[in-house]
Amino acid sequence: MHVLIINASPRVKQYSNTDKILGAFTKGLSEEGATFSQYELSDRRSWDEIRNAYYENDNILIAMPLFVECVPGILMEFLETLKSKNDGTKVSFILQGGFYEASQLRCGETYLEMLAKNLGLEYAGTLVKGGNFGIRLAEGEARDKQVEPFKEMGVEFAREGSFFSPKCKAFAGPELFPLPVRIMVGMAFKFAMPSYFTKASKAFGAKKPLNYRPYK
Numbered sequence: 001m002h003v004l005i006i007n008a009s010p011r012v013k014q015y016s017n018t019d020k021i022l023g024a025f026t027k028g029l030s031e032e033g034a035t036f037s038q039y040e041l042s043d044r045r046s047w048d049e050i051r052n053a054y055y056e057n058d059n060i061l062i063a064m065p066l067f068v069e070c071v072p073g074i075l076m077e078f079l080e081t082l083k084s085k086n087d088g089t090k091v092s093f094i095l096q097g098g099f100y101e102a103s104q105l106r107c108g109e110t111y112l113e114m115l116a117k118n119l120g121l122e123y124a125g126t127l128v129k130g131g132n133f134g135i136r137l138a139e140g141e142a143r144d145k146q147v148e149p150f151k152e153m154g155v156e157f158a159r160e161g162s163f164f165s166p167k168c169k170a171f172a173g174p175e176l177f178p179l180p181v182r183i184m185v186g187m188a189f190k191f192a193m194p195s196y197f198t199k200a201s202k203a204f205g206a207k208k209p210l211n212y213r214p215y216k
């Protein structure tokens with residue numbers, strides 16, 4: 001089995017969580033004897049090459065982060081340059097996000113299923129997983145530990161050829177946190193997180209406060 005993998009994050013490879021996830025996932029693929037080639041949409045100079053690969057391959061996996069409850073704009077832009085195939089090509093997706101609850105990724109999942117149809121591709125499922133904010137910030141073993149579970153999904157995908165198995169479905173984790181946890185998280189975001197976000201934004205070089213409203 002050969003898989004064409006497209007990382008649809010707008011972040012460059014070095015900083016992309018999707019790339020680290022794919023690192024673990026492809027280890028699992030390789031363990032099962034599958035081969036792959038990987039491209040990044042963030043490298044616009046390679047779009048012609050990616051388009052050619054899209055037409056030449058019959059097993060495509062597009063991996064992406066959830067950005068503002070939606071699929072990344074850079075993916076939409078790329079898709080607009082493609083023609084539909086209608087030749088039995090399979091497409092699968094990895095849709096990953098920062099927040100834990102799988103429920104917020106479901107709208108994107110539904111969209112991706114429709115997208116496959118619109119492109120004349122055979123839909124082979126979406127692997128949904130939240131809780132990935134911290135991958136890029138971790139290093140070494142701590143990072144490996146975070147992405148390790150995706151290796152097992154690579155093994156599963158190589159064996160099944162899709163993300164429809166019960167193992168892949170269960171991988172999504174909690175659909176919604178229980179009510180007490182949601183209340184606690186809500187309180188944390190209201191009272192504790194603003195000062196954390198302010199510190200983090202300063203560390204990233206922000207010079208204005210986060211509630212700065214220049215046009216108000």
Ligand SMILES: Cc1cc2nc3c(=O)[nH]c(=O)nc-3n(C[C@H](O)[C@H](O)[C@H](O)COP(=O)(O)O)c2cc1C
Nearest residue numbers: 009016017018065066067068069097098099132133
């Ligand atoms: C502009 C922006 C919007 C985001 N919106 C969401 C969101 O709606 N839901 C979510 O769970 N995570 C959201 N995230 C977090 C990313 O999905 C998460 O960090 C992901 O692992 C990033 O992958 P990447 O580094 O490959 O782009 C957002 C991140 C950014 C930068």
